[in-house]
Amino acid sequence: xxxxxxxxxxxxxxxxxxxxxxxxxxxxxxxxxxxxxxxxxxxxxxxxxxxxxxxxxxxxxxxxxxxxxxxxxxxxxxxxxxxxxxxxxxxxxxxxxxxxxxxxxxxxxxx
Amino acid sequence: xxxxxxxxxxxxxxxxxxxxxxxxxxxxxxxxxxxxxxxxxxxxxxxxxxxxxxxxxxxxxxxxxxxxxxxxxxxxxxxxxxxxxxxxxxxxxxxxxxxxxxxxxxxxxxxxxxxxxxxxxxxxxxxxxxxxxxxxxxxxxxxxxxxxxxxxxxxxxxxxxxxxxxxxxxxxxxxxxxxxxxxxxxxxxxxxxxxxxxxxxxxxxxxxxxxxxxxxxxxxxxxxxxxxxxxxxxxxxxxxxxxxxxxxxxxxxxxxxxxxxxxxxxxxxxxxxxxxxxxxxxxxxxxxxxxxxxxxxxxxxxxxxxxxxxxxxxxxxxxxxxxxxxxxxxxxxxxxxxxxxxxxxxxxxxxxxxxxxxxxxxxxxxxxxxxxxxxxxxxxxxxxxxxxxxxxxxxxxxxxxxxxxxxxxxxxxxxxxxxxxxxxxxxxxxxxxxxxxxxxxxxxxxxxxxxxxxxxxxxxxxxxxxxxxxxxxxxxxxxxxxxxxxxxxxxxxxxxxxxxxxxxxxxxxxxxxxxxxxxxxxxxxxxxxxxxxxxxxxxxxxxxxxxxxxxxxxxxxxxxxxxxxxxxxxxxxxxxxxxxxxxxxxxxxxxxxxxxxxxxxxxxxxxxxxxxxxxxxxxx
Ligand code: HEM
Ligand SMILES: [Cu+2]
Numbered sequence: 001x002x003x004x005x006x007x008x009x010x011x012x013x014x015x016x017x018x019x020x021x022x023x024x025x026x027x028x029x030x031x032x033x034x035x036x037x038x039x040x041x042x043x044x045x046x047x048x049x050x051x052x053x054x055x056x057x058x059x060x061x062x063x064x065x066x067x068x069x070x071x072x073x074x075x076x077x078x079x080x081x082x083x084x085x086x087x088x089x090x091x092x093x094x095x096x097x098x099x100x101x102x103x104x105x106x107x108x109x110x111x
Numbered sequence: 112x113x114x115x116x117x118x119x120x121x122x123x124x125x126x127x128x129x130x131x132x133x134x135x136x137x138x139x140x141x142x143x144x145x146x147x148x149x150x151x152x153x154x155x156x157x158x159x160x161x162x163x164x165x166x167x168x169x170x171x172x173x174x175x176x177x178x179x180x181x182x183x184x185x186x187x188x189x190x191x192x193x194x195x196x197x198x199x200x201x202x203x204x205x206x207x208x209x210x211x212x213x214x215x216x217x218x219x220x221x222x223x224x225x226x227x228x229x230x231x232x233x234x235x236x237x238x239x240x241x242x243x244x245x246x247x248x249x250x251x252x253x254x255x256x257x258x259x260x261x262x263x264x265x266x267x268x269x270x271x272x273x274x275x276x277x278x279x280x281x282x283x284x285x286x287x288x289x290x291x292x293x294x295x296x297x298x299x300x301x302x303x304x305x306x307x308x309x310x311x312x313x314x315x316x317x318x319x320x321x322x323x324x325x326x327x328x329x330x331x332x333x334x335x336x337x338x339x340x341x342x343x344x345x346x347x348x349x350x351x352x353x354x355x356x357x358x359x360x361x362x363x364x365x366x367x368x369x370x371x372x373x374x375x376x377x378x379x380x381x382x383x384x385x386x387x388x389x390x391x392x393x394x395x396x397x398x399x400x401x402x403x404x405x406x407x408x409x410x411x412x413x414x415x416x417x418x419x420x421x422x423x424x425x426x427x428x429x430x431x432x433x434x435x436x437x438x439x440x441x442x443x444x445x446x447x448x449x450x451x452x453x454x455x456x457x458x459x460x461x462x463x464x465x466x467x468x469x470x471x472x473x474x475x476x477x478x479x480x481x482x483x484x485x486x487x488x489x490x491x492x493x494x495x496x497x498x499x500x501x502x503x504x505x506x507x508x509x510x511x512x513x514x515x516x517x518x519x520x521x522x523x524x525x526x527x528x529x530x531x532x533x534x535x536x537x538x539x540x541x542x543x544x545x546x547x548x549x550x551x552x553x554x555x556x557x558x559x560x561x562x563x564x565x566x567x568x569x570x571x572x573x574x575x576x577x578x579x580x581x582x583x584x585x586x587x588x589x590x591x592x593x594x595x596x597x598x599x600x601x602x603x604x605x606x607x608x609x610x611x612x613x614x615x616x617x618x619x620x621x622x623x624x625x626x627x628x629x630x631x632x633x634x635x636x637x638x639x640x641x642x643x644x645x646x647x648x649x650x651x652x653x654x655x656x657x658x659x660x661x662x663x664x665x666x667x668x669x670x671x672x673x674x675x676x677x678x679x680x681x682x683x684x685x686x687x688x689x690x691x692x693x694x695x696x697x698x699x700x701x702x703x704x705x706x707x708x709x710x711x712x713x714x715x716x717x718x719x720x721x722x723x724x725x726x727x728x729x730x731x
Pocket of ligand 1: 248362363365408409427428430431470472473474476477478482491494495498499502503
């Protein structure tokens with residue numbers, strides 16, 4: 001990379017655009033954070049309420065999955081540009097791991 | 112820091128290599144260490160063939176024979192084929208994409224040392240009470256029952272060298288994603304870079320299952336675990352699944368870079384653009400994906416049930432489709448080309464029929480009912496040697512000749528190169544073709560001897576004779592290398608005269624910063640485009656000459672590795688020697704300590720100044 005420094009000055013419109021975008025991002029993050037707290041509350045409540053294990057386990061797993069997705073997209077910036085490669089690798093890994101788990105369940109432990 | 116190379120003494124050179132973070136030097140280290148292990152594995156192969164040359168032979172004992180076949184397979188796959196391919200990836204890939212180095216030069220060095228010391232650890236088993244003897248697959252029901260420390264050496268050695276491979280794989284991925292020169296879009300990357308990319312992705316996903324499996328094995332054998340012991344509620348089949356979830360992608364980790372090397376060779380020596388470039392890329396990625404969906408074809412006879420067998424049989428056969436696409440693309444690249452039959456091209460031409468033969472037997476084995484007949488017979492041995500020797504090893508030998516001038520600025524002798532090819536190629540078919548029939552005649556794999564009345568003696572003798580021919584081929588190659596190194600005639604850049612990709616455009620010997628100015632890539636086969644347009648320099652530049660930031664050499668990767676190496680001895684003798692736990696702790700402390708030093712101490716590297724660059728003629 002070149003070390004002959006270049007100074008780039010933002011125009012007023014660019015500045016306003018970025019400001020607005022940041023504001024929107026912030027709102028999104030706070031909303032997501034609230035949703036995640038809420039989901040966690042549900043998880044704790046199901047346990048505290050003493051529902052059957054067969055209900056609790058799937059519900060918690062589902063909530064966990066939703067939280068992972070929210071985490072990735074809103075806090076780890078996967079919704080933004082230039083994250084396609086990371087997303088691609090992540091989904092490939094999920095697909096592959098899913099195959100392994102499915103096979104293990106069906107032909108080792110249940111079969 | 113002057114960029115002009117000076118003659119150095121032996122000590123300085125040694126220190127330079129121990130601390131280097133330069134991808135070109137690490138490539139040489141990989142090539143040298145991998146070749147050493149290739150020779151060791153080759154000697155083991157010769158011992159196997161001597162033992163099997165005649166019936167009722169007692170050249171080696173049954174127990175020693177098991178150790179030799181185990182070490183042969185393990186060495187060849189983990190310590191020879193993969194590292195040598197890593198060497199070529201290091202040497203060529205950054206140059207192909209116009210990068211000054213890999214993304215993490217420090218990790219690159221660490222990866223190499225881990226591989227080397229893992230390999231040394233594994234081989235020390237020969238001198239410390241016996242080598243592993245449960246096959247390279249080390250099935251848990253066998254390996255848990257194996258007395259002595261052989262299997263412990265296997266598990267710990269592979270764990271260390273596996274970590275190195277994993278680090279290397281991640282490094283290549285990040286390099287290719289982030290460090291491509293301006294204009295080098297994904298769909299302009301040379302095929303060797305593409306296959307390096309996909310093979311690294313396979314490493315990323317395939318090595319964790321192996322790591323887990325090996326940890327389970329380490330716990331079971333050294334720390335009182337019961338993961339695989341069915342009498343204690345474990346399950347021995349889980350090792351097989353974990354091993355093959357890794358193992359099948361592993362064979363594609365080996366063959367994809369080989370495909371890449373041959374794709375480069377076919378285009379270069381047919382003096383034509385690679386036919387069907389985008390379908391080649393597509394096929395490579397598809398093979399990568401499918402490679403994860405087929406592992407149970409190694410376990411058809413385990414008793415998974417007809418449904419599972421059927422699903423995995425069909426998935427396995429599906430892989431033949433993208434593989435077939437590649438074969439046709441290569442044929443159509445040669446078709447109508449202006450072909451130059453150099454040594455690398457000779458290997459490429461020999462590769463096609465050999466690999467197709469291996470693929471066809473693969474499809475036969477993929478038919479689960481037929482595999483009940485073929486499994487664990489010499490037919491399997493023939494299959495995987497056809498794909499691995501006929502594919503991977505031919506590619507490695509081709510690449511040695513193809514990239515020698517790029518790595519060392521010397522040309523290997525073409526006549527001797529062709530002699531190597533013919534000896535090796537004829538020897539290879541002689542050794543392994545006949546093994547198909549031995550398998551069909553009922554000879555099981557991994558037997559240490561057979562009776563004179565079984566009718567297998569002639570074919571085994573032929574097979575052993577072929578192995579001798581291959582050995583002669585390799586010896587000629589060694590002589591060729593020695594002559595070339597002693598003569599040391601510089602050849603300059605683009606020695607094959609028809610180079611198409613960026614690595615051939617760089618002045619020779621390659622300056623340690625690779626590119627004085629980052630190149631601008633204007634299409635597939637960049638260098639070819641520039642040559643067609645009469646550009647004498649062979650490159651269009653994307654930036655003016657300016658300071659270059661380079662990383663400092665570091666001894667820390669070596670120390671980190673030594674720590675793990677010491678710790679492994681502690682783990683190995685756990686529960687047997689009093690000093691085991693202290694040694695384990697000491698080793699881990701060295702590793703963690705050097706990691707801490709690395710994290711705390713700032714190392715900003717150095718700059719090569721514009722003025723020095725202007726004066727440097729780039730090695731000419
Ligand atoms: C058309 C593609 C291929 C197919 C359909 C295929 C299929 C198979 C099957 C079904 C087996 C298991 C046979 C048994 O143990 O009963 C097998 C074994 C094997 N294959 Fe392939 N294969 C293919 C390509 C490759 C390639 C490209 C490589 C390596 C570069 C490879 C390396 C191996 C190895 C090492 C084994 C034996 C493992 C062992 O038991 O030690 N195969 N193959
Ligand atoms: Cu396989």
